[in-house]
Amino acid sequence: MTYFTCFFLDNEKDIIVSIYKDLGDLYYVLSTPNYSTGNLIRNLSATCNLPLSQDENGMLIIKGQVPCYVNAANEEVYIFRLGDIEVADIYPDGRVSVKALIPAIAKTLMSQTKNYQLDLSKTIFKSYVPRNLKFRGDLHTHMNGNLKADVMIALGIYHQIRYPLYYVKKLGLELTPSQWDKVNAQRKKVERQFITSPLQGKYLDRKINDNTFINFADLILNNLDNAEMNIVKIRGSLAVIKDGQAVFTNLEKVYLYRYVFAKGRESEDKIRIDSVGQIPDADVRNALVQMLRDGENPDYKNNTIFQDKLLWIARGYKAQGVDYAEISDTTLVKKYESIEMLRQVHEIMPKIYQETGVMIRFLAAIRRIPLTIVKDAITPSDYLEQNLEVLKATALDPYVAGCDFVGEEINDIITLKPAFKEIVKIASKDESFVIRVHAGENDSQKDNIAHSIACVKDSLAPGQKMPRMRLGHGLYTYSPKSNKGREVLKQLKDNDIVLEFQLTSNVRLNNLNSLKNHPLKEYLKQGIRCVQGTDGAALYGTTSLDEELSLKTLLDLSDDEVKLMKDAESQIIEESRKAYSDKKAAFNELLKGRDMEEVLLEKMKTVKLKKRMPRSKELLDTNKELKDMINEITWDRFPIVLLGGSFNSENRSTRVTNEGQRQLDELLDYLSPDEVCFVIGHKLSGYEKYLLEHNSKGFRIYAVVPALMGKKEIERFKKLGIEIRVSTEAQGMGIYKSFNYEIFERRPSMVVAFDGNSAAANLIQEAKNGKGKSAIFVWSHSKTLQNKAKSLHGYVYSFDEDNKLTGQLKSLQDKLLISGR
Incomplete structure (x- = not known):
């Protein structure tokens, strides 16, 4: 048998179907090489009632023959099925038309248990929905979680970013002898700069390796013999863990790996970008080829990494049929970084919109608690005041739709009530301003949905109407049968609060272990507006379509219930597009030809929050x-x-x-x-x-x-x-x-x-x-x-x-x- 082609049953390229040819017959080998426990393939074989075997390396595989059919046009087509579901059509010329996929949720649940409970219909999904029910927005996502790993890798090559030696060693990447010689020589130079450092042992090694770099383009293009395996390892580092559910700590670590690309700095030691056609991964190769073409396009040839990131986020959304997105980003509450970000946004977004038709706006993200994963980062005690000072200015920009409280939900949002008072003042001058809170994501703070609403309501000035408010996740609160639960439902409905649901991230981040009691259907029944987000699709191996299919299939939503979500989303998108137009006119009037930086710095006013904690509770x-x-x-x-x-x-x-x-x-x-x-x-x-x-x-x-x-x-x-x-x-x-x-x-x-x-x-x-x-x-x-x-x-x-x-x-x-x- 000779190798013919391959395709994948999931977005993360973890479930591989390799096709082999013997005379006129096709045979398949299904493997899951990125999963060490074997649970994923064992559960998949049991669900599909297919026998397991082992390859020459002892890895579990599923293999069989792909039957051939002749269609009405007298064309031969090979149909690959799992159970009674037609998954892909394979043509004699090598074309593959994939018609069904395994969503990230099913993949995660299969990978972490030895007794998978969902049946075939909730494991493999047909990859289409009725046109009139297709969601067209992504209203809950995060800046550095959107891009697929393959695009990030291509961006790293195209912009020739510096890739730290620490990650080369951490991921076990293979370098050529000459690359090792060069990077080790650089490390010796870096090591001399830390001769007086108080750090010792592994902490000193980590610091030196973090500041020793290889040109990422050199790592891939001048190391083609190892490129395939290196790309697989790097791709794996850019998504949450594979063999089961992750926790928030894992998510924070993944963001660090992604920051190398998303916030990358270009190497000083540039190389010629050639040998592109020899990159073994087709998706990385095709993305890089397009980036090289973009480099010849007057609209894009001077793009920064950030601008290219926005361009490829928009292209990704266009491919998914999404034409409006609101992305949370903490950069928008940092003084000078926010102005530089908005300058680049204003420069590139009109060109991106002209190509893709996708409108991207942002929510200025404020951390509910300081970030601890970055060991050397020191968060000032007045970080909230500093964030709000910047937000007073950036909120004026038409690309800023509102604000968002982000981070792991391990504190009561009521402790941030003084910050809400300042945010509500901003909303009083801009009725389109969205106040979004991550609330109800886990069951540790069941008051957070109610407290989030109360923080806004109690901060309103006399006669001020309730601002536009959305709650991200909204999974956990008190039982709707309890007095507290009924009051929460009333507050949600009376104040027209929108709830955003992200099923895949809930499962993959260990916030949802059973789908039986998911509250979405009850909220829809109560007339509460609900929409879908992805929470940073690439982090969790999902897409907007996968999310919609997962919501509908796993939660047994009817078409009428999906239509309610579609209508809520459409209304929000229409309001948001109008808000952008109105704010753009007002912003241009505010600038009156002056430089954006000058005007926004003027608008950044010092904020002093009233400290709520009495001395006895310090x-x-x-x-x-x-x-x-x-x-x-x-x-x-x-x-x-x-x-x-x-x-x-x-x-x-x-x-x-x-x-x-x-x-x-x-x-x-x-x-x-x-x-x-x-x-x-x-x-x-x-x-x-x-x-x-x-x-x-x-x-x-x-x-x-x-x-x-x-x-x-x-x-x-x-x-x-x-x-x-x-x-x-x-x-x-x-x-x-x-x-x-x-x-x-x-x-x-x-x-x-x-x-x-x-x-x-x-x-x-x-x-x-x-x-x-x-x-x-x-x-x-x-x-x-x-x-x-x-x-x-x-x-x-x-x-x-x-x-x-x-x-x-x-x-x-x-x-x-x-x-x-």
Whole structure:
């Protein structure tokens, strides 16, 4: 058999169908090389009722023959099916017409469980929708999450960006001997600049490697023997993890990989861009060929990386049938960067619109909490005031549709109420100004939808009407049958709040583990306007069409319900286009021929927010206050993470049951303090408190605590005298990230989870994803955590009165490398 062609069953090129020819017959080999557990292909074979086999490298594959048919035009066509679904037509000349795809949601759910539950009809989707129901907007997305990885790679080659040595090593990229010689010589020069640095060991190595670069065009074009595998590895780094659900930490890391391209700086050591035709990946190659053509186009030849990014975002939207998008970007609240961004937008967007017909506008994004993933970044204490000062000016620009509160939802939005007062003042002068809040994305802050509305309503001046307001995600609030839930529905409807839904990102970021109770249908039934977004489609391997198909198919939406969403979207787009025209005229009148920078700087007025926190609730630096109690988690004992008190939403406490106490007593009795230690959270409540009060055998106990805590909390820890680890996160709901860094990524461990909300579910997912391997036990009476456990079937053990924790431990003792008494 000889190789004939190949195609992919998903947007991320993870499910590959390779076609081989033998005389007049075609045969296929389906493989999933980017997935190490084998779950994806096992579940796919079971769903499609197809046998598995292995290739010469021991990799699981599905193989078979593609039957040939003759159509009405007397043409031969080979039809590739999975189950009873026609997936692709393959023609003798090598053309492939793909008619159905596996959406990112199904791919994620298949990859992280050993017992996939969805049937074939909800696993493989026909890739079309009725024209009158097709969504034409992307009203919830983020600047650096839109571009497909292949386009970003092509941009990196075209603009010859600097690619850090750190990522070359992190991804295991292959360089030629001469490339290694050159980059290592540069590294020696960089190393000399850090001779007085206080950094040591891996931290110093990281800093040096971050500042040592190779020309990305050189890396690919002068290294064609390794280009195929290098592109696969780089592509994988530009999307969230493959083998299962991710958490917010993973998303932040992906953004760092993407920033290398999206915010790239051009290399000083340029090369000739040739050998383009030899790039092995067709999509990268075709995009780069078009970029070279654009370089000869007077409209685009002087484009910056940012302008090319906008051009290719618009082209991507055009290909998806989307003609209006609003993109969140934090650049628009940074003083000088915002002005430079808008200058480039005004220069390029008319040309982009002329080519594509796609209108792109922006929401100025304000972080609800400071970013912690960038270790050297220092966020000033008055960052909100600085953001609002800039927003007062950038909000005047016609390309700025409004603002957005972004970031992981681990704090109550009510703490930012003073900022809303300033934003509502902006909206009072511009009735088209959109106030968008990321709220209800996870279940840790069920008041956030109601509190977001209250923050705006309570900030209105006398007689001021409610501004245009949208809530991103809107998954979690109180039950609509409860008094609180009914009041939320009333506030949403009375104030004409729009809810935005992004199903794929909810699943891939571990915020949605069951589709059964999704609230969208109820909101539509109540007459609340709902629309779709992608949340940065390329991050999650989706598209606007995939999102629509997923919403309709997985949530069983009727055509009438989809029509309600389509009508809401159309109304918003019409209003937004008019707003752009009106603001453009007003902005031109404001400038009156003056330079944009001069005018906008004049409009940036100092903002002073009223500090709401009384002295009694001021937060202290935990590292400073508890410095004598900070100790590294010992390496001579096996760590057991106990969840049951610290990882609930703020207004919910864990109820300790008699049976739960018995299970924990038996565990403490069975284990040896010489063999294991316990790690708990910061609240010292629930089962964690019970552990502290019943530690008669003297187990070493560590508490992971946030970087900022109140005085009473500090004093409580001082009295207990237990050892602590201080998280980089200031918010209690974010400390799950430190468990990952301290334990799951570094060493074997065990998790015993009695109770918790989204933070606990994130910790469990981190334990499953971690390199150190963790045995995870979940209390079967915890409804929330059981949803998480079911999504990780085969990786989580449930325990209760019938399946004792200690009984399961004894049977797994050798596997866990711990011993009892």
